[in-house]
Amino acid sequence: MSVRLPAALAALILLAGCSSTPSKAPAPAMPAPTPAAPAAPKTSADDNLNAVAWSQTAIEHDLIYLQTYRDAQARLLAAKADANWDALPKGDRVAPAKGLQPAVVLDIDETVLDNSPYQARLVKSGGEYNEADWAAWCKEQRARALPGVVAFTQFAAKHGIAVIYISNRAKDLDQDTLANLRKEGLPVSGPEAFLGLGTFVEDCDQVGTEKGCRRQLISHKYRVLMQFGDQIGDFVTVLANNAEGRQKAMAPYMDWIGTRWFTLPNPTYGAWDPALFNNDWTAPRDERRRQKIQSLRFD
Template sequence: MSPRALSPLPAVLATTLLLAACKPTAPATKAPATEATPPATAAVTATPDATAADDNLNAVLWVQRSAEYRALTTQTYRAAADHLDAALNAAHWDALVPDERGNASTGLKPAVIMDIDETVLDNSPYQARLVQQGKEYDEVTWDAWVAEKKAKPLPGVVDFAKAATAKGVTVLYVSNRAVHLNEATLANLRSVGLPVASDDVFLGLGTVVDGCEQHGSEKNCRRRLAGQKYRVLMQFGDQLGDFVQVVSNTPGDRNALLDEYGDWFGERWWMLPNPTYGSWEPALFNNDRAQPRQARRAAKRDALDVAP
């Protein structure tokens, strides 16, 4: 998750999903951005009603205030660190799917691929502003937030990244933050203690990869680029598209991908919780972000599984 910034999660759906909990170019985020890129929906300009329900209120509060969220991110990075030596010592260990590994990985320098938004950096203050102002994600406010360079690291990520670096593993940031946000993003990463080996470890949305055509905010071309130079030991993200290309963003096809690669999670792939936005959401309303907010909400309510 750059933000692959997706539309805010409805309160009813958020309440249901939080128990399972687990851009934002366009929070898919932390942005559809698959890292999902934030949808380019227009901001709501009406004066917010302090008593009106907001779809994303519970989700943002859970990220910011719950001990459970901190526990989940910490245990994820701690468990990943425990697998580093096994990954390093297994010569054929590779976290890229075969279709994205265009060359032999043996003999290449080791690396891990990390999404940024809601995987490495916490953008919940930006989401909180949207809740308070009754707005939705838009590129102008998102770029302004990134320029502030105030995002904090997720619990556990700095310790993991430093442990990986100490073992000679390069941290690559494959993000749906646009390439023009490069400077502010790298400054933010450095300011919170995350390793940045060089400016080219940031592969943002818009990175040109020779011989590979990128579709929307999909990251497959940039993962291929990373694989040309590195043996990818692990991938980290908050969206399914942070790990593998989502060709058809429907609930059925997304679940089919999980069935195919489910065994990779907890060893090669590590998913971080993000109830505030994601590419799963537009999959529920036919990926039509141009619909009015109420229409999108109605489609999501219809998707609820209500016991008879």
């Protein structure tokens, strides 16, 4: 015979049985995945994008060139009339200037002709300057005249002032360079108007790309009224390409800026660039970039 238990007692027995049954432990939570480290940004064309974009698209760029050449033109005839006026640094004036034909001396690249398309190609490809590609660009003869320079040089030529171009384009690029200048309406008196890298100057040893020997050559034939360039080496020899050396080279001639010497902007390349990494082009690009960042001021 079965024994019937009171309902309350049956409930207690049932609860006791449930409590003795082991419960299944919950599965351990899976650790959250570690987020992937962001990829290191790729250094592209030495961060030259903004510089090239500014050179090609900013109206401020064009205005600087216009005001420079217009200001120079307004002063040119007064300089010609002053027999004692000469724009060559003392070390390059190796022959008396008195009685010589007046001249203006201009660098070519980023002073007279705009090579920003070549720089844009480097930005797009991620490459760096090399002589073969640069020579190929020069042979295209497609560089455009920069704002104001055609009017200024034509004005000079009209008033009997020789226009001389001293460039660090290689001498064997002379014909292509002269053709490019002529296409853009710049006055070219003849082959002697272009003194490229490698021009032989008797009794003068050219160091690297310095232009001192070529300025000395000009001093035998011309009284230089004005010089134009986008690098200080276009005006004077720089003995040490570092901040101190560059300042020292310019110190004696600061009063000539805007009267005899006219400097133009070039944020894309130039001697200022290697001066930031001890002129060591053998250093990897990332190392050069690191040293450039170290040169910045943050306060």
